[in-house]
């Protein structure tokens with residue numbers, strides 16, 4: 001059974017066949033760190049993390065590259081208005097981004113290139129494009145270099161646009177361009193821009209255009225041809241169209257599959273720093289939602305379905321996750337955490353079907369139903385089977401409640417014997433207090449346990465404790 005993925009370039013679901021069997025190279029457009037991330041950006045990270053985890057689960061070696069754009073117009077505007085260096089702004093935002101990725105259990109990329117660390121690779125590509133007649137330095141001598149769009153006949157194919165239908169800008173456009181569709185590969189430094197944000201080049205001091213960064217960094221880490229290029233649907237045009245035009249015109253085959261995830265909207269529009277309609281991780285935590293629950297909310301709808309953000313839907317997702325978590329914890333208390341390995345075939349079929357996470361989640365729920373029946377009947381083999389299958393499936397989704405990422409490295413089963421003996425001690429004191437008819441001391445022990453979040457239930461086999469309200 002092979003993975004099938006929707007490829008934007010062919011507008012069809014295709015069998016995914018990696019260039020080298022068993023090895024997959026992926027490039028994902030990362031953030032421009034002009035400000036701290038919002039949960040739309042994190043959807044991108046989580047969707048791609050699920051693809052990566054599924055490839056890993058199905059025994060592929062994955063080289064995963066996600067860049068950071070650490071210099072651009074918006075970062076420079078912030079530098080100018082705040083009086084801080086552009087790199088201080090970029091780095092501070094990147095630190096928050098790193099923490100968010102970690103908090104959402106996103107596996108770190110194999111490589112995470114910064115645009116400013118790859119200027120020579122960009123120069124090499126631009127030089128090749130100029131020699132091949134696909135790019136030209138601006139006639140005005142301002143240091144800009146443009147890609148010559150009409151020179152690339154396939155322009156528009158990825159996004160399904162006819163270049164002839166692209167209208168010229170009404171404000172007259174930029175006079176140095178030969179064609180209004182041309183875009184900048186290199187931007188000559190301007191008088192009012194911070195001087196530390198420009199690099200020497202054969203065309204004068206300047207900085208890279210956004211599109212050339214990704215073509216150069218993908219090539220540096222994944223080679224001239226690689227398997228999957230991704231990003232949000234919003235990047236299809238112009239960013240990815242331009243990346244293809246640059247790389248193909250330089251004679252590189254470039255990406256074999258284009259996988260785009262849908263956006264997370266707030267109100268009528270894409271959640272966006274520029275529009276200001278943003279919610280970040282701190283705001284979500286302020287609502288009493290845990291990060292694992294946020295990941296469930298972002299990662300379980302199909303990656304090609306738009307998410308229309310609402311507080312209620314986020315809260316519902318949290319409740320749904322708590323139910324799943326409750327089963328895992330109850331089952332693990334009885335049979336131990338087990339060793340999650342194989343996923344049920346129906347789950348695999350759903351994931352292979354263009355990562356159909358909602359169908360995959362239905363298999364998680366079915367398995368929990370069976371597990372609950374086994375719990376009610378006290379059938380340990382049934383409990384164990386359901387638990388390991390559920391944990392394996394949740395692991396693929398990055399949502400296993402017993403994963404050290406969510407337990408802070410300490411699992412319930414690690415703590416159980418410790419808490420067991422402490423609770424036992426407290427219950428002995430309660431029994432002794434009762435024996436000497438000291439009711440207030442007995443009640444006090446019970447209340448203190450309750451305040452510590454420990455619920456005690458008297459069962460024929462003796463008292464059983466559970467932590468929390470789940």
Ligand SMILES: Nc1ncnc2c1ncn2[C@@H]1O[C@H](COP(=O)(O)OP(=O)(O)OP(=O)(O)O)[C@@H](O)[C@H]1O
Nearest residue numbers: 030031032040041044231232263264271272273274
């Ligand atoms: N609301 C969103 N929902 C899903 N993905 C998003 C959203 N906003 C940005 N992304 C994705 O995050 C990645 C990094 O985006 P980038 O830094 O270019 O953001 P952006 O589009 O400039 O965001 P903003 O408009 O908030 O400034 C891209 O793959 C982009 O498609």
Ligand SMILES: [Zn+2]
Nearest residue numbers: 029030214239
């Ligand atoms: Zn990119």
